[in-house]
Amino acid sequence: MTLVSTESSIRSAKRRRMRFDLSGQTTMLLIFLPPAILLFTVFVMLPMAEAAFFSPYKWSGYGPAPWAFNEATGKTFGTWIGGTNFERMAGHSAFQTALFNTMKVIAVSLLIQLPLALMLALMIYRKSYANTVFRLIFFVPYILAEVATGLIWSFVFDGNFGLSRMITDTFHLQQAFFPLAEKEWAFNTILAVIVWKYFGFHMMIYIAGLQSIPKDFIEAARIDGARPLQIIFFVKLPMLWPAITISIFYSVLGALQVFDLVMPMTAGGPSNSSHTLVSYLYNFGFIRLNVGYGSAVGVFLFAVGVIFAFVYRNTVQREAAQ
Amino acid sequence: MSGFTWRSASRICVLLLVSSLIVIPLAATILGGFKTDGELRAEPFGLPDVWRTEYYAEIFADTRFWRYLWNSLVISLLTVALTLILGSMAAYAFAQAKFFGSRFLFSYLLLGLMFPFAAAIMPLFLTVRDLGILDTPWGVILPQVAFGLAFSIMFFRTFFKQMPPELFEAARVDGCGYIRFYFYFTLPLSTPILATIAVFVFVQSWNNYLLPLIMLNDRAGYTWTLGAMDYRGEYISSWNRTLAFMTMTLTPAVVFFIAAQKYIVAGLTGGSVKG
Numbered sequence: 001m002t003l004v005s006t007e008s009s010i011r012s013a014k015r016r017r018m019r020f021d022l023s024g025q026t027t028m029l030l031i032f033l034p035p036a037i038l039l040f041t042v043f044v045m046l047p048m049a050e051a052a053f054f055s056p057y058k059w060s061g062y063g064p065a066p067w068a069f070n071e072a073t074g075k076t077f078g079t080w081i082g083g084t085n086f087e088r089m090a091g092h093s094a095f096q097t098a099l100f101n102t103m104k105v106i107a108v109s110l111l112i113q114l115p116l117a118l119m120l121a122l123m124i125y126r127k128s129y130a131n132t133v134f135r136l137i138f139f140v141p142y143i144l145a146e147v148a149t150g151l152i153w154s155f156v157f158d159g160n161f162g163l164s165r166m167i168t169d170t171f172h173l174q175q176a177f178f179p180l181a182e183k184e185w186a187f188n189t190i191l192a193v194i195v196w197k198y199f200g201f202h203m204m205i206y207i208a209g210l211q212s213i214p215k216d217f218i219e220a221a222r223i224d225g226a227r228p229l230q231i232i233f234f235v236k237l238p239m240l241w242p243a244i245t246i247s248i249f250y251s252v253l254g255a256l257q258v259f260d261l262v263m264p265m266t267a268g269g270p271s272n273s274s275h276t277l278v279s280y281l282y283n284f285g286f287i288r289l290n291v292g293y294g295s296a297v298g299v300f301l302f303a304v305g306v307i308f309a310f311v312y313r314n315t316v317q318r319e320a321a322q
Numbered sequence: 323m324s325g326f327t328w329r330s331a332s333r334i335c336v337l338l339l340v341s342s343l344i345v346i347p348l349a350a351t352i353l354g355g356f357k358t359d360g361e362l363r364a365e366p367f368g369l370p371d372v373w374r375t376e377y378y379a380e381i382f383a384d385t386r387f388w389r390y391l392w393n394s395l396v397i398s399l400l401t402v403a404l405t406l407i408l409g410s411m412a413a414y415a416f417a418q419a420k421f422f423g424s425r426f427l428f429s430y431l432l433l434g435l436m437f438p439f440a441a442a443i444m445p446l447f448l449t450v451r452d453l454g455i456l457d458t459p460w461g462v463i464l465p466q467v468a469f470g471l472a473f474s475i476m477f478f479r480t481f482f483k484q485m486p487p488e489l490f491e492a493a494r495v496d497g498c499g500y501i502r503f504y505f506y507f508t509l510p511l512s513t514p515i516l517a518t519i520a521v522f523v524f525v526q527s528w529n530n531y532l533l534p535l536i537m538l539n540d541r542a543g544y545t546w547t548l549g550a551m552d553y554r555g556e557y558i559s560s561w562n563r564t565l566a567f568m569t570m571t572l573t574p575a576v577v578f579f580i581a582a583q584k585y586i587v588a589g590l591t592g593g594s595v596k597g
Contacts (some may be wrong), residue, residue: 025419028500036412036471037427043446043468044434050445061448120340123333136583137341140348143579143586145529147547148568151554152351155366155561162350162366196343228329257438260531264551278440278532285444286536294444305437 048302054295056082061291078292085296094272095297098280101187105255105276108191109198114247117199118240121206122232135207139200146197150264153193154180157265186266186274193261198254202247209243210236245317249309256305277301348572355566362562377566387570389542390549397459397466397534397545398527404467405474405523406516412471413478414504418490428479434472440532447536461537462545466527474519481515482508518585525586528575546571 057066059078066078089095120138124131141149156162159176168177179185213236221235237244259278262268268275268283275283281301285294346367354362355377356370381387416428446465447456455461485508493503509516531547538544544552550567557563579586 025421025500028504029415029419029421031501032411032415032504033427036408036431036475039408039464039468040431040434040471042449043465044439044442044472045430047442047445047449048437050448051442054445061444061451064452120337123337134337134341136580137344139583139586140576140579141344143525143575144572145531145547145575147529147531147550148572148575151550151564151568152347155354155565156347156350158561161362161561165363165366253438257440259440260529260547263531263535264554278438281440281443282532282536286447291444291448298441298444301441302437305441306433309436 048298051295051298051302054078054292055085055299056080057292058084059291060289066292081292085293086300088293089296089300092284094275094284095280097273098275098277101275102255102258102277104187104191105194105258106252108195109251109255110248113195113199114202114244114251116195117202117247118206118244120199121203121210122236125207125210127211135204138203141197142200144197146260147264149193149197150261153189153196154265157189180266181270183270183273186270190258190261190265190274193265194258197261198251202251205243205247205250206240209240213239249312249317252308252312253305256301277304351565351572352569354562355569357562359560359562377562378570380563381567381570386541386549387567390544390546391571391574393459393543394528394545394547397462398524400459400463401466401470401527402520402523404463405470406520408467409471409474409519410478410509410512410516411504413475413482414508416475417479417482418500418503418508428475431472431475434469435476439469443532443536450537456537457539457543459543462530462533465533465537466523466530470523470526474523477515477519478512481512485511514585517582521582521585525575525579 054066057078058081059066063070063077066076067080068077069075070077124134124138144152157164157179159165159168159178159181164177164179168175179189217235217239218231221231226234257278258276259282262274262276262279266274268279272283277297278301281294281297284290285297350367353368353370354366356373356375357365358374361370412431416424450456450461450465455464489507490503493507498506529547530545531551534545534548538548541552550564550571553567554564
């Protein structure tokens with residue numbers, strides 16, 4: 001080692017040291033990526049893959065896996081039953097109702113909730129004090145917990161107390177009316193509450209979209225003599241299409257997960273008429289500790305979600321992006 | 323502008339109608355806690371004759387109620403902290419570094435956005451059981467973080483990518499490495515997106531019902547959503563107590579929302595514009 005070292009040798013020494021200390025890219029990747037990937041794999045992807053492997057078994061969840069050998073009984077923990085779980089699911093009337101109910105949620109979201117949200121967004125998207133207040137009010141239901149929303153509305157629809165009591169009083173009906181306990185009404189009531197709870201979310205998406213439309217476009221159309229309705233249909237709606245496709249995506253994926261609202265309102269009753277796919281899974285898989293069956297329902301739910309997401313992203317959203 | 327007043331009048335009518343559909347049930351909830359059950363039956367939506375505070379006082383003095391709130395708070399705060407740390411670190415790796423398999427790993431994480439998380443709930447329950455964290459806060463926290471990662475990484479990555487690359491190059495020339503750059507530049511410059519994601523994750527965790535329902539058995543560990551359902555079951559015939567309970571849990575949520583609404587709205591609109 002000489003006492004006099006050139007500047008370049010210091011720099012190369014620095015560079016060499018950097019490769020091993022905490023500044024290199026590889027070191028960073030090795031520290032930053034694995035925790036997220038590991039957590040995601042253990043708690044999201046592996047369970048989903050396991051659901052596929054568990055679905056052809058009858059298994060109570062006792063033991064490490066349905067195919068593992070139980071020394072005490074001399075058999076495996078679960079029993080292989082092939083496609084029986086799926087057959088049972090397809091033939092179960094409660095499952096058909098749950099599937100139909102979930103499709104109803106999608107239909108109501110798309111045909112009632114989104115147009116309502118769009119109409120309100122068109123009314124209050126401009127920046128003014130009153131509009132801000134309305135926006136805040138309309139967004140409050142979205143912030144409330146589903147459980148709280150469900151409990152509040154089951155009070156409103158309680159035949160002895162709230163809204164339905166007022167209806168029976170006004171029409172002088174003899175019997176108290178409990179919509180949540182009537183087979184024909186229970187799920188429709190839940191649908192109304194779903195619209196009530198989530199329209200504000202979609203409205204916010206539309207407001208953001210409307211605010212980003214350049215004012216010149218609207219001004220130009222007005223100068224050309226377009227009426228307000230024409231401006232909405234020929235200028236605003238086409239420009240809003242990307243926002244609409246996003247909100248449709250959230251609606252459908254959200255509709256597949258409805259659960260928290262159902263539990264406080266009806267818990268799936270009366271006689272399994274108001275289940276959604278998730279509350280069905282909870283009731284017939286989890287509560288009855290039927291891991292194989294619950295997994296089969298889960299696989300179905302997964303397939304519906306992924307197929308929809310995939311098809312939607314590759315058709316509608318691709319077009320919207322262009 | 324002929325017909326302007328007619329148009330705006332009908333507009334105001336619609337807006338007031340929709341507002342009343344939201345405000346009246348909420349007001350009935352708050353007021354309901356001040357009424358006796360008999361009064362609730364006769365006059366569900368009106369003002370109480372006598373403002374009775376005993377139902378609120380009862381819940382206020384109930385240690386279980388505070389226990390539920392505390393449990394929810396612990397779970398939500400830890401979920402937020404972990405999501406922010408792990409999510410921003412992974413997003414930084416995706417945004418800042420070019421490495422083999424980067425695209426593949428990113429699409430792998432984005433798969434988490436595509437299916438309802440309830441689909442894997444049965445094996446998830448078994449995983450949590452086998453890890454020995456059933457009936458502990460971690461049994462709720464870790465799955466929540468895992469499911470929130472996809473969403474937060476996507477947002478963080480978009481945000482990090484928008485930072486000027488010159489900043490990183492300059493820091494690099496001055497001998498600042500990847501990890502130091504993350505702590506000294508990326509994080510401090512990302513407070514808006516950190517706040518937005520934090521608020522979102524917090525609200526979601528605070529309101530979550532399905533995961534606690536499945537993972538928590540012991541009442542001492544219940545979150546407030548489980549507690550509310552429990553309370554409703556206990557006082558099935560007296561709505562006033564349940565309504566008072568609801569009011570006391572909704573108030574912090576609504577106050578929090580009004581304080582944080584800027585970030586919530588930013589999060590929504592960010593998602594809608596960038597997809």
